[in-house]
Amino acid sequence: MTSHTLVTGAAGMLGRALCETFEPHFKLIKISKSGRENTLACDLSNLSATRKIFENQKINLVVNSAAYSDVDGCERDPEQAFRANTVIPKNLAMICSEKKIPWIHISTDYVFDGKKRSPYAETDPTGPVNIYGMTKWAGEFYALKSASPAVVVRTSWLFGAHEPKNFVNAIVECLRKEDEISVLDDQRDAPTYVKDLSLCVQKIAEHLFDFSKNNPDKAWNEIFHVCNTGDTTRHEMAVAIRDFMGLSKKKVHVTDRTQIKNRVAIRPDYVAMSNRRFQDFFKMKIRPWRESLSEYIKEQCAS
Numbered sequence: 001m002t003s004h005t006l007v008t009g010a011a012g013m014l015g016r017a018l019c020e021t022f023e024p025h026f027k028l029i030k031i032s033k034s035g036r037e038n039t040l041a042c043d044l045s046n047l048s049a050t051r052k053i054f055e056n057q058k059i060n061l062v063v064n065s066a067a068y069s070d071v072d073g074c075e076r077d078p079e080q081a082f083r084a085n086t087v088i089p090k091n092l093a094m095i096c097s098e099k100k101i102p103w104i105h106i107s108t109d110y111v112f113d114g115k116k117r118s119p120y121a122e123t124d125p126t127g128p129v130n131i132y133g134m135t136k137w138a139g140e141f142y143a144l145k146s147a148s149p150a151v152v153v154r155t156s157w158l159f160g161a162h163e164p165k166n167f168v169n170a171i172v173e174c175l176r177k178e179d180e181i182s183v184l185d186d187q188r189d190a191p192t193y194v195k196d197l198s199l200c201v202q203k204i205a206e207h208l209f210d211f212s213k214n215n216p217d218k219a220w221n222e223i224f225h226v227c228n229t230g231d232t233t234r235h236e237m238a239v240a241i242r243d244f245m246g247l248s249k250k251k252v253h254v255t256d257r258t259q260i261k262n263r264v265a266i267r268p269d270y271v272a273m274s275n276r277r278f279q280d281f282f283k284m285k286i287r288p289w290r291e292s293l294s295e296y297i298k299e300q301c302a303s
């Protein structure tokens with residue numbers, strides 16, 4: 001049986017990488033809000049519009065990567081944050097439960113309060129400190145209550161997919177133009193290359209697809225942390241980017257939060273996650289972030 005997979009958020013940074021990875025293996029139905037990047041347009045916070053997608057297409061697996069992921073934007077517009085980050089998974093949980101469709105919901109390290117000083121495990125208590133984290137946490141709730149098999153994939157600090165907005169691309173651009181740059185050193189997190197994450201999501205998708213074929217009436221609601229191995233700060237990462245670009249003469253200074261304009265959301269200080277559970281369960285290694293970053297920078301600098 002072929003997997004007909006609905007990928008939401010398909011025009012976003014992760015969505016595009018997911019589609020590239022899934023395309024050779026699965027038949028894809030790609031959705032975004034606007035319809036850009038050869039996707040179908042649908043506001044998935046609208047339940048009847050979402051139902052129509054499921055009525056008009058054959059779908060037996062869903063990967064929900066749609067979100068309002070702008071952390072400060074969420075603080076300014078909580079209504080939009082709620083619709084994208086909570087109502088979409090609520091709608092998908094309802095439809096997937098009715099139709100017994102397994103699904104994967106992408107979530108975030110920002111469900112944690114950032115007070116721990118060792119990598120967060122799936123069993124650690126959550127405690128979001130901003131609107132983005134709260135609305136994503138509420139979205140997880142619906143996935144975990146789904147009557148069809150559903151896996152919550154928590155990930156963190158994405159880079160890759162030629163997305164101009166991400167931190168790594170922004171630093172690459174600055175280092176090309178400036179001799180000295182200043183970067184924050186206030187948060188520890190696990191960077192994640194969207195190409196590596198997409199391969200892990202594919203592994204989960206294949207497992208879910210087989211599980212629901214063999215257990216048509218069973219739910220399986222799980223959380224996995226999927227990020228590159230290790231953790232770092234933005235400053236340490238900018239130094240690594242500089243070195244991988246062969247520009248070690250350029251200076252990377254540390255700056256503080258007071259120098260950053262338009263930052264309205266509180267950030268958790270420490271949100272590195274352990275990916276041990278995923279690696280053990282799926283018997284699949286996830287690379288250290290430096291290895292993935294080095295590969296991505298080489299690709300970026302060659303293009």
Ligand SMILES: NC(=O)c1ccc[n+]([C@@H]2O[C@H](COP(=O)([O-])OP(=O)(O)OC[C@H]3O[C@@H](n4cnc5c(N)ncnc54)[C@H](OP(=O)(O)O)[C@@H]3O)[C@@H](O)[C@H]2O)c1
Pocket residue numbers: 008009010011012013014015031032033034035036042043044045064065066067068069070083084106107108109136155156157158159
């Ligand atoms: N970026 C990070 O560093 C990061 C870190 C941890 C977790 N995550 C999670 O990873 C996932 C992907 O993030 P991303 O950075 O790839 O996001 P992104 O680039 O901002 O893309 C979000 C996608 O969601 C779509 N979308 C938003 N609202 C929608 C709606 N109402 N109806 C239908 N589609 C809607 C957007 O459509 P348009 O293209 O039309 O705008 C876009 O395609 C999200 O779940 C996010 O919470 C991201």
